[in-house]
Amino acid sequence: MTIAQDQEQLACCQDEVNSGNQKVDVGGSSPIFASQDRTDNALIESEFSASIDVQDGVGCCHPSTRLHRYFVLFFMCFLAFGSYFCYDNPGTLESQIEADLNISGTAFSNFYSWYSYPNVILSFFGGFLIDTVFGIRMGTIIFAGLICIGQVIFAGGALVDNFYVMVLGRFVFGLGGESLAVAQNTYSVLWFKGKELNTVFGVQLSVARLGSVANMNSMPYLYDYIQESYKGSYGLGIALMIAGLVCLFSLFCAMVVAYYDRRAERILVRESSGSGEVIQFSDIKRFPMQFWLLCIICAFYYSAITPFISIAGKYLISQYNMTVTEADRVTSIPYTVSAIVSPFCGLLCDLTGMNLLWTIVAGLISTACHLAFSYLPIGIIPPSVTMGVLGVGFSLFACAFWPMVAMLVPEHQLGTAYGAMQSVQNLGLAVVIQSAEMLREAFPTSEEGLQWSEVYFMLWISLSLVLGFVLQMHNTAKKGALNPPLYRKRICGRGDEVDDREALLNQD
Numbered sequence: 001m002t003i004a005q006d007q008e009q010l011a012c013c014q015d016e017v018n019s020g021n022q023k024v025d026v027g028g029s030s031p032i033f034a035s036q037d038r039t040d041n042a043l044i045e046s047e048f049s050a051s052i053d054v055q056d057g058v059g060c061c062h063p064s065t066r067l068h069r070y071f072v073l074f075f076m077c078f079l080a081f082g083s084y085f086c087y088d089n090p091g092t093l094e095s096q097i098e099a100d101l102n103i104s105g106t107a108f109s110n111f112y113s114w115y116s117y118p119n120v121i122l123s124f125f126g127g128f129l130i131d132t133v134f135g136i137r138m139g140t141i142i143f144a145g146l147i148c149i150g151q152v153i154f155a156g157g158a159l160v161d162n163f164y165v166m167v168l169g170r171f172v173f174g175l176g177g178e179s180l181a182v183a184q185n186t187y188s189v190l191w192f193k194g195k196e197l198n199t200v201f202g203v204q205l206s207v208a209r210l211g212s213v214a215n216m217n218s219m220p221y222l223y224d225y226i227q228e229s230y231k232g233s234y235g236l237g238i239a240l241m242i243a244g245l246v247c248l249f250s251l252f253c254a255m256v257v258a259y260y261d262r263r264a265e266r267i268l269v270r271e272s273s274g275s276g277e278v279i280q281f282s283d284i285k286r287f288p289m290q291f292w293l294l295c296i297i298c299a300f301y302y303s304a305i306t307p308f309i310s311i312a313g314k315y316l317i318s319q320y321n322m323t324v325t326e327a328d329r330v331t332s333i334p335y336t337v338s339a340i341v342s343p344f345c346g347l348l349c350d351l352t353g354m355n356l357l358w359t360i361v362a363g364l365i366s367t368a369c370h371l372a373f374s375y376l377p378i379g380i381i382p383p384s385v386t387m388g389v390l391g392v393g394f395s396l397f398a399c400a401f402w403p404m405v406a407m408l409v410p411e412h413q414l415g416t417a418y419g420a421m422q423s424v425q426n427l428g429l430a431v432v433i434q435s436a437e438m439l440r441e442a443f444p445t446s447e448e449g450l451q452w453s454e455v456y457f458m459l460w461i462s463l464s465l466v467l468g469f470v471l472q473m474h475n476t477a478k479k480g481a482l483n484p485p486l487y488r489k490r491i492c493g494r495g496d497e498v499d500d501r502e503a504l505l506n507q508d
């Protein structure tokens with residue numbers, strides 16, 4: 001450690017060091033450089049007789065203060081904003097793309113299946129590479145760079161009217177998109193585990209949903225503006241290239257978070273996960289059964305939600321006689337509601353604990369919405385109300401569900417665990433999206449096809465509920481960690497905080 005770094009550490013901590021004995025844990029190191037970090041940390045410890053003790057909540061530049069964590073959280077939230085904004089570019093411009101490229105709906109669905117199918121495998125390896133090779137900082141920058149490259153290739157294919165180049169762009173975009181979400185989840189746990197983790201997941205999902213909503217409410221107008229301005233067929237390519245700027249902003253945020261994460265590692269005596277362990281491939285076999293049950297629940301639940309929302313517009317047009325514009329407005333309601341309520345759903349989970357119970361409640365709410373949307377006589381409940389309540393259920397599920405991974409898997413295996421979960425999720429999504437389309441087209445009338453598709457979605461969400469109840473019974477019988485108790489901080493002494501959840505998670 002250089003003298004300048006010592007001075008930085010002293011200056012930054014001088015007014016915050018106290019006689020407490022709390023050692024602050026912020027973030028895990030990159031495994032490749034773990035040995036170097038351990039040397040640095042040993043050096044830090046040898047130069048300072050007492051470990052760095054700080055009082056949480058004091059000052060703003062010290063990495064252990066709440067204010068500093070929230071400052072870094074701002075940039076952490078936008079890591080996936082570009083990914084969510086551009087992920088649904090094709091869906092928002094479906095009619096324009098099919099007209100410009102003169103392709104069928106089935107060919108169009110390649111822009112989503114070539115995003116999902118590779119991630120059945122690559123999302124897992126993306127997480128594993130974060131844990132074993134790149135580390136969280138370099139991994140996040142690499143994956144944020146991939147979504148930029150993928151979006152440029154996708155837009156370039158549109159500029160030259162080449163369908164296969166566009167599919168390649170979506171494949172590259174998918175390489176980055178899913179693994180970037182893995183990296184964002186891993187960062188969140190490293191910085192906020194044992195603190196306001198559920199709320200952080202809620203805020204991050206809210207910003208991500210804002211990306212989806214911003215895409216739905218901007219891209220059609222941008223396309224039309226460019227088409228009218230250039231009187232040519234460049235509207236699609238230029239609009240998609242401009243959308244790529246949003247991915248560049250996420251790449252910038254990845255670099256900012258990497259800087260502050262590295263600084264936190266340098267200033268704090270950072271306890272990387274365990275003794276700086278690095279995951280071994282064989283560790284995956286020892287992931288608990290509850291984790292694999294959660295993966296299946298995730299695949300079944302999302303398979304009943306996102307494909308349903310994507311075809312709900314067709315259902316509204318045929319069953320409720322809506323125009324395309326009206327149907328698009330109603331189908332965007334779940335994402336808009338999710339952008340608003342996700343932080344509150346996360347706060348609810350933080351204040352009450354009980355993550356698995358809230359996950360089951362969310363599944364029940366979502367199932368009720370499916371039933372109301374498909375089987376209540378038309379006019380009893382407006383579809384906009386049903387979709388709004390579905391947005392609440394969708395948000396509550398995401399906020400309660402994703403943090404549970406950190407309750408089952410140690411920090412040095414988190415990237416691999418989140419990668420494995422998203423691989424299983426993408427398998428479910430890829431299979432259900434295409435099979436639902438095939439089922440819908442197998443019936444002589446559109447109404448029948450849509451109704452049987454709805455039965456199909458109800459099957460998946462019912463299976464996710466059954467598995468949720470099985471997991472709840474197992475968790476209760478084994479006194480598991482998936483329903484953490486009421487989260488309260490007992491302040492004892494000079495700001496030392498004893499976290500019930502941390503004590504619970506650290507129990508043998």
Ligand SMILES: NCCCC[C@H](N)C(=O)NCC(=O)O
Binds near residue numbers: 087
């Ligand atoms: N499509 C952009 C990234 C998706 C990340 C991941 N597959 C996911 O589902 N995250 C949780 C969510 O509710 O979006």
